[in-house]
Amino acid sequence: MKVHVDRKLCDNHGQCAIAAPDVFRMNDDGVLEYDENITDDQVDEVEEAIDVCPVQAILLASD
Known part of the structure; x- marks a missing residue:
C-alpha cells in the first residue's frame, strides 16, 4: 500500500x-x-489518520 x-x-x-x-x-x-510505502500492519492506523485529517489531505492506494 502507498500513502x-x-x-x-x-x-x-x-x-x-x-x-x-x-x-x-x-x-x-x-x-x-x-513513509510513502506502508505494511499491511499499518493500514488501520493510516485509515485512522485519514479520518482525523482536518483537511482530508491523505490518500491510501494499493501499489
Missing part, C-alpha cells in the same frame, strides 16, 4: 502523526514527513 499526502491541502496540523506515529511525523520545522 500520498496532497501538499496543496496539507496545513501541517499533525493529527496524522498522533494517529499513526509509525508512518507520519513532524520535523523540527513543523513540516509533515511520512
